[in-house]
Amino acid sequence: MPDVQIVPVDALSEDPEQRRLLTGLVGAHTAASRAVFGDEHSGWTEAELRGKRAVPGYRFVDRVALDGGDVVGMTALAMPSQDNLSLAFLMLTVRPERRREGIGSMLLDDALASARAAGRTVVQADTEWVAGAQDESGQFFAAPRGFVDAQTTVRSAMPLPADAELLRAYAGGDGVEDAAAFTVETAWDLPPQEWLADLAVLEQRMSTDAPLGETSFEEEVWDVARVERNYRWAADAGRRSLTAVARDGSTGGLVAFTVLQVPGHEPTLAYQHDTLVLREARGNRLGLRVKAAAALELQQALPQVTRVRTWNADDNRHMLAVNTELGYRPEGYLRVWERRLH
Ligand SMILES: CC(C)(COP(=O)(O)OP(=O)(O)OC[C@H]1O[C@@H](n2cnc3c(N)ncnc32)[C@H](O)[C@@H]1OP(=O)(O)O)[C@@H](O)C(=O)NCCC(=O)NCCS
Known part of the structure; x- marks a missing residue:
């Protein structure tokens, strides 16, 4: 000992x-x-x-x-x-x-x-390694101690600034049928009050609609207060938040969102947080549209940011394809491990 x-x-x-x-x-x-x-x-x-x-x-x-x-x-x-x-x-x-x-x-x-x-009854822990290396902590420490591989995520980064014209075209839905049925809007820090109830629905769906591998996540409970708390936490910790949403013109409701955060202590780096398109609105390239709109706004407002970092489940084909179109390139991996307690 x-x-x-x-x-x-x-x-x-x-x-x-x-x-x-x-x-x-x-x-x-x-x-x-x-x-x-x-x-x-x-x-x-x-x-x-x-x-x-x-x-x-x-x-x-x-x-x-x-x-x-x-x-x-x-x-x-x-x-x-x-x-x-x-x-x-x-x-x-x-x-x-x-x-x-x-x-x-x-x-x-x-x-x-x-x-x-x-x-x-379930403890989750993460291990990380760079592309080309091996998951030593996972393989040699976690696995022999009863942890089971529950999900592997790919960490990737998008260099900024990107081609503004291309981002504008993606954000506007160029070439997408019915692009005008949705409008894309962005907001810095705490979004307008009027968005918050819809964002609570999107966050709640996000907690189970994103691919979860073999993890034991159950649906999270979100309301307006939790959405506000989340944004306030970021602001209090010195982070700038940028939210992009897609609004369905026929109902006025928000059907997709994405959130980026820039930490105060590392102003050249942005983190990609949650992104979700409601099931009923999928197939309209809204994931690409909101992400492109956020990237465009970010590089215009905070030109010192040189990259956006993100993690995606390795089986999340759609999101990975969107990321590749936006210029994301893989850097490494994060694996979620679960240990059951009896
Ligand atoms: C995983 C981690 C916490 C292990 O800490 P540690 O103090 O080295 O762990 P221990 O000394 O208790 O290791 C116990 C045994 O695990 C195995 N082990 C741990 N790390 C290992 C490695 N890199 N390669 C091979 N075996 C390893 C060995 O069998 C070791 O016993 P030994 O040294 O007598 O051979 C540490 O490597 C770390 O901080 N990793 C990065 C963070 C991380 O991945 N955390 C999540 C863990 S679930």
Whole structure:
């Protein structure tokens, strides 16, 4: 057993020692992500983690592994409280220079105990690797510990600026029959109040209509308050949000959406968040239209952004085809693993 202690972290505390531990927790997570993707890592900031813990929707258990005073590993367990009550989402990382000493196993045992104590029956964790490498953490750590491969997603990036004329043509639905039946609109940060009820429907459908592989996700429960909370969390954490929607001219309702976010601490990077076209509106190239409209607005308003990063299920043929048309190229993989607790 390594001479390492696992201690709880109160991410919302203002106590200087707790703040130091939170800095260590975020640092360990970022170091692990950096070990895979270098400067193209996808870390969380302290402000983002604190923001998530300040709003209702999840219960969190945060822990660090300490060697002397140094943080050498971390876990963050997120347990949804409005839906998906059997699930727990686990972030688990050990600093690259401290691996293969048993620290990961200690942290995992501790996190599984917390999930069990909270009555959760499925724990989900992610592993990542670059194209051409292998999923070492998944294959050699997660799988032997009872985790099962539930879904593989492709991480890809679209370089910006893209050809504005082409984006404009895609956004306008050039060459699509009945393109005029839908209008595409964009909004920065919290969208107009009038959109929110429709966005709640789109988000709720998104939670089960996007390909889910073998994962145990159940439908999420969304209302206007949750939509607002989600946008406010992003704004409070320094993120700009950009939403593009398609409106059905005959009903006035929103039938497709996509959301991009630009983190304040990394202003040259945008993250692609949810994209969905309601089933009844599919087949009108609305996925391509809203994504192209968002990319166009993004490059006009924030020209410092040089790429958009996204993750898609490897079997999501339609979305991957849309992404390829928009110029996305694969960079690596993220695999979702599930461990059942009995
Ligand atoms: C996965 C991870 C948490 C393991 O942490 P760790 O402290 O190295 O884990 P342990 O030392 O407890 O490893 C226990 C055993 O797992 C296996 N193992 C772990 N990582 C391995 C690797 N890269 N290659 C081969 N075997 C590995 C070995 O059998 C090891 O025992 P050994 O060192 O005596 O041979 C760490 O590699 C990591 O942070 N990875 C990136 C983040 C991640 O993928 N997290 C999700 C995990 S579900």
